[in-house]
Amino acid sequence: MASAVDTTPLVGRADLVATARAALLDDVAPGNTAGVFLTGESGVGKTRLLHEIGGQLSAGGAVVLTGSCLDIGDASPLHPLRQALRRLDAHLAPAAAASVRALLGVFAQDSTGPDGAGALLERVSRGLGVIAGGRPVVLVLDDLQWVDRTTRQLLLYLLAGLGDLQLSVLAAVRSESLQGAHPLRRVLTELRRLRSVRVFDLAPLDRTATEELAAAIVRAPLAPEAADRLWQRSGGNPFVVEELSRDLRDGRDDLSDTLREVFLARVDALPQPAHRAVHAVAAGVEPVEHRLLAEVVGLPEQEVLAAVRAAVAHRLLVGSEDGYRLRHRLVAEVLEDELLPAERALLHRRYAEALTSAPGELHQARLAHHWRLAGEPERALPAAVAAAEEAERLYGYAEAHRHLSVAVELSQGRAGVDRAALLGQAAEAAHKSGEYARALALLEELAATDSAPPACELHIRRARYLAAAGRSALAEVEYQQALDAADCTPGQRATAAAHLAELLLHLGRYADAGQRAREALALAEQVEGATTEVVLASAALGFSEAYLEDPDAGLVVLRRALDTAERAGRPEDVARAYLHLAELLTGPLNVIEEGVVVARRGAERVAELGLGRAYETRLLAIATNGLFRVGQWAEAEKVIAAALRHRPSGADAVELLLARCRLSVGYGDVEAADRDLDAAATMLAGGGARHVIPLLTLRAGLAMWQRRHDVARHAVQRGLTETRSDDLVILAVLVWHGLRAEAEAHASRTVAVDQNAVRRLRDIADRVAGRSVPAARPVRDVVDGYLALCAAEVSRLDNSDPELWARAAAEWDRRNHPYPAAYSRLRQAEALLARRRRTATAGRLLRQAYQVAQGLGAVPFTEEIRGLAGRARVELEERTSGRAETPPGAGEELAALTAREREVLAAVAEGLTNKEIGQRLFISERTIGVHVSHIFDKLQVRTRVQASAIFLRSRVSVSDT
Known part of the structure; x- marks a missing residue:
């Protein structure tokens, strides 16, 4: 059940690889020994880690011998070492290969007699020393749970420092195989006490790493629903994640034969009582309490404990104070097909009966679930309704909707049930839980019944x-x-x-x-x-x-x-x-x-x-x-x-x-x-001005940055024609965007100005001004700010008036809206430069606008400021005296970045790609690219390496202070 080594990325284990390399090579003094043992369930990624760590050790100058133990006990002494030497022999020059073959010949010699075993270990140790030629030796062993007795003795002999070489051992152990009195259990317990030995218990991947691995295999980020299902089914086991992700990539819905056979083999290896317990937990609602499980499997207390202990040891169940769960929910899918329908119904009936007879609070949701799957809908229906009422009392409307949906399904064609009442309750629960389309569908079904409301x-x-x-x-x-x-x-x-x-x-x-x-x-x-x-x-x-x-x-x-x-x-x-x-x-x-x-x-x-x-x-x-x-x-x-x-x-x-x-x-x-x-x-069919006007305003704003001024004009005209609103603010914003689009068209000379549109927009602006007079003062103030922008944009169609733009900037400064204030300063500077007046004032205004745009991360706005500054030969970065002699520290260099840009830079310094940063911060890959470009501009660097160096230097300077 090892993951494919060379075809998938290593995810979530980078720190462990670095730690293992240091423990086995970098931190080992000459003549000393070290060991790293990786334990974990099947498929958790042990073999892949052996490959990655071994590759780094080999690149670091160590002689790496790689072998695997066989599941045949002591029938093949020192098999993994022999295998490793043969692999090494195949890649060595003839002169070096002679030493390897000499050591292989040692295994053919008779080692019987009172000192046979000890002599063999000593000769093997000397032979490895010859092969090493003064270099560190690392023995990499996979599936150590099947190690033969002689190899086990050799490992202990070498780790005890009895040999004449610097040797390290890197080994992987399948933890579910170490059952009962397995000799390696005792050995690992002892080895944990040695300072030179590290034992790492590999846990499954966390959710973030699981989604990252799956996205790499699918070659695209997973949809939220698919990511949820993958996480629930896999439990973070890398092998299972890989198999399920390949199925997802290839469009397969059914469980692959590979996964099915792997899990069935593990279940079949259990003793019969444990087999029954796993089947019972798979049919239950997790967590399954110990008392409930005992009633369902029908075994004496001690036998139940022994069965659960065996299932936990085989990594199929996990236990906690609140009950038992399957380690992988995938096991439930596999086992569902292994039971006859009558057997599954019997298990659910036993659960329902056990829940009904239990003292204390009755779990209605569970009861409804089990009675339904036991094939008794007449007993499941009242439980489902009771579960919904219980959920609503606790404001759990999503849960109530789910239970009522079940109740509606169960009531189909059943006499004596008020189906209309159930439909009404279900529709209301769907509405409260945000399932609006479902609420409307249920309401239409209710309207078609004989008992429909008035x-x-x-x-x-x-x-x-x-x-x-x-x-x-x-x-x-x-x-x-x-x-x-x-x-x-x-x-x-x-x-x-x-x-x-x-x-x-x-x-x-x-x-x-x-x-x-x-x-x-x-x-x-x-x-x-x-x-x-x-x-x-x-x-x-x-x-x-x-x-x-x-x-x-x-x-x-x-x-x-x-x-x-x-x-x-x-x-x-x-x-x-x-x-x-x-x-x-x-x-x-x-x-x-x-x-x-x-x-x-x-x-x-x-x-x-x-x-x-x-x-x-x-x-x-x-x-x-x-x-x-x-x-x-x-x-x-x-x-x-x-x-x-x-x-x-x-x-x-x-x-x-x-x-x-x-x-x-x-x-x-x-x-x-x-x-x-x-x-x-798409979602706004039949929507009102509250959403439609802002949407069209945004469409116009986006089109202007794309230099598509005709598209911007069309969006604004639609907003003025198709909607009705008393909201003077959103109307004023729309009119400003319309006049700005015409001014941009005039400045670009790519699209002719539509004089009819300009007249209409000016008329509407006048009407908005008139209608705002009786409005409340705060509303008038905001409207006046947009009307000031409108008047200034009109002046751009002839000869842009810097005074109008100064008035607009002052309006927005008073309201603490930095973006329109900075935009007004850009246009004021542009008007001054066009008139060849007060160039020093224009430069100051451009620098102020540039500082705001940089702080916001407004890339198109920043580029427009830079373009004007470049044409006017205005320096946007003010230089203070003494700056050349005393460059700022790294902490000051980062001061220009926004909080979000610092987060992005920290992730860049970790070596993450834009896609990986986007997944971490829940924003698009393209937006990350925008942030990275902005960071490069502010830090005046060209590469991610240079930016990362500044970030790391900043951390050092902060820690020094």
């Missing part, structure tokens, strides 16, 4: 699920149909109005949202216990008031809604209240730092409430956008990576994709930005 209720639920899935236009229609339905009760009207107010808020129609929110609150006053409706309507009303009228009053309403939600304890109400508060602070009110704190605090809270996949990801997207605006791009990357681990769907996924795209556009990662925009557009 039309109004169906409209409300369908609208909620559609809104969560990002299909806002359809959701709005459904809410209106609910309000118009004849069977709509006062409570349902309050619910529909409150949810519709929230939807309109998300669509950016704040005035409409406020009106609906007031209607919902009036309706809720007539309904007892309408807490959810009050929270939703209050959040929408508070946001609307803060945006349109009075920020302070609106914030008070929103914070009160959050307090109400927390007191009521409904998870979704708490999540929505946090969501609206964080959006208001980071968006219209521009209190970004506080908004980021609220978003992150809310994300932690909703994760506690079991809504991580849906609301936590949305809150983290809000935090990311806030961090982006204040220039903390590296921190924003980390937040996105954390959110994406939830694998969100629907509107939640769109929020994250757009947030990540903003970073990619800023970094200049064109491929990643394009990919995210395409994915978001």
